[in-house]
Amino acid sequence: MAKHQTSFVCQSCGAVYNRWKGRCEACGGWNTVVEETGAAYPLAGPVATRPSRAKGRVFPLEGLAGATHEAPRTPSGLAEFDRVTGGGFVRGSVILIGGDPGIGKSTVLMQVSASLAKGGHRVVYISGEEAIAQVRLRAERLGLGDALVELAAETNVEDIVATLAQGKPPALAVIDSIQTMWTETVESAPGTVTQVRGSAQALIRFAKSCGTAVILVGHVTKDGQIAGPRVVEHMVDAVVSFEGDTGHHFRILRAVKNRFGPTDEIGVFEMTDHGLAEVPNPSELFLASRDHGTAGTAVFAGMEGTRPVLVEIQALVAPTSLGTPRRAVVGWDPSRLSMVLAVLEAHGGLKLGMHDVYLNVAGGLRISEPAADLAAAAALVSSLSGAPLPADTVYFGEVGLSGAIRPVAQTPARLKEAAKLGFPNAVAPNARGDKGERPIPGAASIGHIADLVAGIAAAARPRPMPLQRRREG
Ligand SMILES: Nc1ncnc2c1ncn2[C@@H]1O[C@H](COP(=O)(O)OP(=O)(O)OP(=O)(O)O)[C@@H](O)[C@H]1O
Ligand SMILES: [Mg+2]
């Protein structure tokens, strides 16, 4: 098996072929298969590093109820970061953190490292991309120049593991980034799938054996996937993405996968001159630059994990000049927009076939909840009719294909957050809350999409809405 040979490896998913292919059969990517020279390795499974032995070693099996003496988690001290990891770093766990170039990965990780070091833990920060002077400069700018973080600019994984294993194992080791690391056990060039996978494997093995929590920084490709192998995502304990667009100053940390915690929590930060500042109340930030009194905007009372988040949904519905009207959406699921539009046509009596539709979630937040349906529908109807929605009202509820508005979870929490931020009114299904209480005096229960359209149309005096005659079934 140790014979040197060339293999062809998909740089996107890690599939291995024995000849070049224009299109990867495993993931369907075009031009992703690249020739890599190196020791032959099995077509499936992990990279072979040890020769197989004829006879296995017998190891003792342990009971589930064994005693674990160490505290299970080490909080980083940055509340928004800990919220995403599920309360801090688990001993020996490996976190992959991905994000666009320049989004602030190195910045947030330097802040986490310094915070942990201030708590008396040993922290090592290995940069494969920047010189030590650059890392120091950043730390100084962040006001963390005096933190006891141990630095190195290294890329050889064997050297790194040997250094980390010396003395007391660090509580945290940051590897910035995994794409720059290379291991001697693999002959391919750094940055290739095989190298990234081999390096990650060596670092993961170190984390598990020494109990050090390891953070791997990963670059992200244009389509938002962590570059290189998806395989690394399966190998690590948690995958966290750092999002936000560079035009906005806030950044969102979101767990995509987490073996030790929830995956629906987000951490919100604001990029400032002094690094990333935590945002304990994101709703205030998302609603800060709202236009009052314009048609086409609705405030959605959403939930991100256990935390209610209020955000503005903006819609623009305008007559099209093209044969096929445009549908564009930022921050929401395009197929949900299509569904809401179809329901508005079929059950709300709206005619949208000759209109371009644009939908945007303000501030760069990405919403995945179906509860946003009603807010999106309200913004769309408002834009079409030219009637601004009441400025003190939030909207939430799932829209069914029949036009019925279905109740959503955690209604009381949403209503409470809305009331706290100065929205005394709500349009939602079952606005009374789960136990029949009425947390908001102005909360109006809504049962059907037609009621929403009728309610907004009633306010739209100046310009009549292009309504179809509604067919009663
Ligand atoms: N002097 C400065 N003042 C304010 N903000 C700065 C300053 N220097 C850098 N920044 C901000 O920090 C961001 C870069 O952060 P950082 O280097 O942590 O990103 P990164 O995600 O690690 O990028 P890369 O993928 O290149 O490693 C810049 O986009 C900028 O917004
Ligand atoms: Mg960086």
Ligand SMILES: [Zn+2]
């Ligand atoms: Zn592939």
